[in-house]
Amino acid sequence: MWYRLGKFILKFRLALLVLLLVATAVMAFFARKIQMSYEFSRAIPTDNIKYRDYQSFLKRFGSDGNTVVLGIASDSFFTPAIFAAAEKMHQQLKQVKGVEAILDAPEAVNLVRDTVADKLVPTRIFATGALNQQQLDSGRRLLESLPFYKGLLYNPATHAYLFAVTVNKDTANSKSRSRLINDIMKPVQSFATATNLQVHVSGLPYIRTTVADRLQKELKWFLIGSLVLSAITLLLFFRSVSAMLMSLAVVCIGVVWSIGTMVLLGYKITLLTTLIPPLVVVIGVPNCIYFLNKYHTSYKDTGDKNAALITMVGRMGVVTLFCNIAAAIGLGVFALTKSNLLSEFGVIAGLNIMLLFVISLIFIPPVLSYLPVPKPREMKYLDNRMLERMLLRIETWTFKHTKWVYTVTIALVLLALSGMFKLKAEGFIVDDLPKGDVLYTDLKWFESNFGGLMPLEILVDTKKRNGLFRSLKPIEKIDSFSRYVAGRPEVARPLSLMEGIKFVWQGVNDGDSAYYAIPSEFEAPILKKYLKTGAKDSSSNNKQAAAMNKLLASFMDSAKQVARISVNMKDVGTVRLPVILHEFDSVAKQTFDTAHYNVTFTGSSVTYLEGSVFIINGLRDSVLWGFGLIALCMLYLFRSFRILLCSLIPNIIPLMITAGVMGWTGIALKPSTVLVFSVALGIAIDVTIRFLVNYKQELPNYKNDVKETLVQTIHHTGVSIVYTSLVLIAGFIIFCVSSFGSTKALGWLTSLTLIVGTFTNLILLPVLIWLFRRKK
Template sequence: MWKSIALLILRFKYLLFLLLLALTAFFGWQAKDVKLGYEFAKAVPVDNPKYLAYERFKKVFGENGGLMVIGVQTPRFFDSAFFNDYVRLQKSLKKIHGIEGILSVPAAVNLVRADSAEKLQALPVFKDTVLTQAQLDSGKTIFLNLPFYRGLLYDKAAKTWLMAVTTNNALFNTPARKAVIDSVLGLTNAFEAKQKVDLRMSGLPLIRTIMTDKIKNEMRYFLVGSILLSALILLAFFRSFSAMLLSLAVVGIGVIWSVGFLQLMGYKLSILTALIPPLIVVIGIPNCIYFLNKFHTSFRETGDKQTALIEMISKMGVVTLFCNITAAIGFAVFGLTKSAILKEFGVVAGVNVFALFFISLFFIPAVLSLLPAPKAVHMKYLNNPRLQRWLDRLEYWALNHRRTIFIATAVVLAVSVAGMLRLKSLAYVVDDVPKQDKVYRDLKFFEDNFGGVLPLEIVIDAKKQRRIVSLPTFVKMDSLVQYLSSRSYMGKALTLTEGLKFAKQAFFEGDSTFYALPGENDLLALKSYLSQKDDSTASTENVQGKGFAKLVSSFMDKDRQRARISVTMKDVGSEQLPAILDSVQTRAEEIFNRDSVEALSANADTKAEHKNDTLWGKRKYNIELTGGSVTALEGSRFIISGLKESILWAFLLITACMIYLFRSFRILLCSLIPNLIPLVITAGVMGWTGVPLKPSTVLVFSVALGIAIDITIRFLVNYKQQLKGNNGDVKKTVIETIHSTGLSILYTSIVLTAGFVIFCFSAFGGTEALGWLTSLTLVTATVANLVFLPALLLTVFRKKGQ
């Protein structure tokens, strides 16, 4: 059948060539419109409870992830020269399009009791003018006497000061966010240079923007690097510029198709899909090597170019088809997950890896038919003495040291399994940022001084309108806030009760000893202030006063049924975070629902009734934890779970392909074992070296399985093709297969390994892990298929003709 296909392809080669060019032009036209995706990747499916909880929160209280923080550590903060420059920085930042508000020391307000004793005014602590040192000292005394800002805007002991910058979330989901960040960095860099200090910056908008842009820039370099490296290796192998350019043209077409297909599907270029073009280069080059290797081998034997082309297509067509199918499966299985980011990556990578087969099948024969016949120098690599000596050694070991090979493999697998038992699932929000990077160092600065920058929101639903503003609820909220404040991994919590404490201090003439939750009588006295809707006592110019009222009101819904407790926390990682969230949830339930639970428990007829789910519905308060920290954890957990599932699907689908291709259980067994060995070894190495399971590292296994199985398919297909010509002589066929296919396998493995090694130069842990772990898997797969597989074939098929 494949010989007929070969004749058909060569007959219509020019038509197929023009069709390829037309499709390339179409995808190129599509590719010019591809856009960078700046929205935070939705790793969690839209029907996930954690995702739905976050959407409910945003509907009531708005987005909570749009906060940037700018910190400085200096004893000169209240020196007039420094402070006035700091004020000018704040004003300049506020003018940037995309910056919606700033909370900082210069913008701090103080609640002051009016002469009538019936109202509280929110007045600026520092006047909006260039301040003298005397004015600053006066304002400093007032500010440091306001416990509300302690731990929120400053840490006096560490001499650290914080500016909280609220960003426009809608704008930060567009390419315009880079201009915002660049403007912010321009102003902060100028301030640093003038004042000779280091400004620390963090927050999810900043982290996501910087990381996304850095990784995408890296992908451009890696794409160019993979092309140049592949070109050098191809030139060294084939000693032919035409063969090199032909191969680069194939992968170039593949890259254009992949980017155009991305746009055609309505996807954007994300952190993950940006990996696809360099992967297409790395995966596409082996197709070219195998086709050219078979063409040169056949031409050397026959001396006729047309016969060599027919032999190339008929022999390598079926092999390349199944190799590309299995490689495509390794990527396409990600499309079976519910995670949007994985689905997009899986669909685009799977389709375009498979498309490489048709590009190679139609493009290479057409171009080779137009080129002159290869010269002797172009085929010199077929007799590479060094590689032939290595193949001779592999043949010797497979024939004479099978027992040693099996024992050594068993020992390595035992050590690897022991390493696998040490594997842990661990992911961080800023997972792959190198520790020496400013983004990581600044994040740790805020964790050390302000308890972190990752948002955690606790939503308290009192189930009845206006119940949230009752004294019993305030007492419970304050109790939970005190619990959060006692945790070392939490920052300062903000909620209604902190505003009430501030109001009570103001009512008692600013005495900081009265910064405490108001009692029943205090609340009556403060009622008129609490009922204000727009801080009307402040003047129209008093932006700070209105901002404070808005800040307080943002912690409660309009029906006064739900309130939020906002707290920042450290990036503790997915291993610790579940226990922390469980402890917060448990403590919140104990505080808010202890009375109702105890009453239900006392009236319950049986323990089973007490444990029934209906008990939760009878509680007075519903407590829900959400925010960036919770969704980030759920996203990491979901991606890891989805990737594990995809590996299983990849293995099952590839097994089905192997059954169809070889139609023999023993051949199937021989094909799967050499590909499980590299995966086990890689997992073992991860365990022993302390590399955790996280989205970037779990991705390696499915990708590597799809690529590594190619080597096995090429070896076994060649084995089956030669077995018939050798009258079923297994030993002779294995020897011939090692020498005929081994050379191409070694060349291909060198290209693949070198292609993935490029990713090891990434500044990001995830991309670096993809590089060295996949390279390790491919090296071990090559050894397994050239050493273990021949020994296994000789053991399983002992008799002639089997």
């Protein structure tokens, strides 16, 4: 069948090339319409309870984690020059499109009781305009007498001051987010230049935007780098510019098709699918090497170009098909998960790896038929003496030193198993960043000075409309639980309706800080009167009053049934966070009667934890699915359980060794590192298929003599296997220069797996075939 297909392709070569180029032009047209996805909670299935809790929270309270925070440390902050620069920065930030509110010391307010109108009037602590030192000292004393701002806007112990810039959530999750962050940074940089102070910048919108922009820029360079590196490698191997350009054309067409299929399927580019174009390059080049190697071998034997091309398709078509099927399965199994993020990656990766096979089959034979016959220097690599000596040594090991092969293999497996027991699953929101990166150091600065920035939302549902104010009990319980949370070292001071009530009660009592507390049952009616008065002010032209009332309203729903406790946490990681949440939940059940209250923990921290766990479990299951499906393909291809066993062992061992290395070196299992196993499995199995198909094809030619067939297979396939492995390793090793841990891990861990896989398939696989041979 494959030989007939080869004749058909050569017969209609021009029509097939034109059809391919037209289809590529159509795909390029669609590829121009690709868009970037800016959603960060799509790793969790929509039917997951944590996802539903988070969506319910967003519906009630809008959003969390939409604040960019700026911080400075200076004991001279309240001096005319620096404070004026801070005020100027505040005014400039207010003009940025997408900035909704700013909370900072220059515009902090105090609640002053108007004895005539009997209401509270929010009044700026610091007047506008130029202030002298006396005015600043007076305002500073007033600010520090208000416990509401302590730990929120300033840290008296470290002289650290915080500016909280709330941004529009839709803008922060759109393509305008980079523009928004850049516009925010301009006044910040001007302030830093004017005052000679270091400004620390963090917050989820800033971290996510900066990381995404860096990653996109890196992956573009990696795509270019992988193309250049592949070109150099191909040129060194084949000494042919035409072969190099043909191979690059195949992978470039594959890249265009991969982006085009995303648009046609209605997908957007995510931080995961951005890996697909470089993967297409790395996986596409071996297709070209397999075809070229067989073409050169056949031409060298026959001297007939047309016959060599037909033989190339006839012998390598099935090999390349099943190699691409294995790679497509390794990545395509992600489509079986319930996560949209993983599912889209699996669909696009699996589909386009199969399309690569079609592109290679339609493009390579016709192009080679139009090119001149291979020159002797282009086939010189077939007679590489150093490589031939290595293959002779492998032949010797296969038949004369099998005990050493078994001994070394068992020793490596035992060592890997001991390392695997040291593996742990743990991830951090910024653990992909180097410890010296400014994003990481700034986040740690805020954790040290203000307790943390990762949002945790605690919702207390009283199960009754207006249940928060039917009595003081809900208020007291929420305050008690908030004080427990505030005492934990992993979190900053919680913000809730209680803090607003305390602030109001202090204002009612003429700013006496002793009254920053929940009023008694007897005093509650007085407080309610001022809270109702404040509600009327929200519709007036008093912007400060409206802002304060909006702040209070943001911590309870419109029915006054659900209260929100907003907590900023340290980036404690996926191991520590569940423990903390469990402890919070235990205390919440002791504090709130479950018959009358329902307490929910949600927010970006919880969804990140759930997403990380789900992705790790999904990737683990995908590896198992991949093994199962690849095993079925191998069983169908070879119709032998002995060959199936021989094929799986050399591919399980490299994954075990990689897992062992991760355990010994302290690399944790997380979404970025678990992905390595699926990628490596789908690619490393190619070498096995290449070896076994050639073995099966040659076995009848040697009258079913296993030893002679193995010798021929080692020498015949060894050249292309070594060259293909070198190209694959070079393609992945380029990722090691990344500044992100996830990309770097994909690079060196996959390269390690491929290196080990090359040795196990060239050395252990022949030994296993010889061991399990049918003895007469």
